[in-house]
Amino acid sequence: MSAQSEGNYAEALQNYYEAMRLEIDPYDRSYILYNIGLIHTSNGEHTKALEYYFRALERNPFYHKLLIIWL
Structure with missing residues (x-):
């Protein structure tokens, strides 16, 4: 997650896509x-x-962070 916090979104996306493949x-x-x-x-x-x-x-209908986005 450090790539994301540093604003390196391209690297962060690659890390997340890899995590999705494994998780x-x-x-x-x-x-x-x-x-x-x-x-x-x-x-x-x-x-x-x-x-x-x-x-x-x-995948997780109780994910409260996402519900806030819709408010």
């Missing part, structure tokens, strides 16, 4: 998808961000 736990996958959505939001790619937020909610 099997639905809750952890929802967290990864949420962070991918945050990066797309930061890049102004709102439609793509929403896609990842929806995917995160599908």
Whole structure:
């Protein structure tokens, strides 16, 4: 997550995509998808961000951080 906090979004996305390939736990996958959505939001790619937020909610419907986005 340090690449994301440093603003290196391209590297962070690659790290998250790799994590998605390896992770099997639905809750952890929802967290990864949420962070991918945050990066797309930061890049102004709102439609793509929403896609990842929806995917995160599908895996964990109780993900409160995502519900705040919709308010």
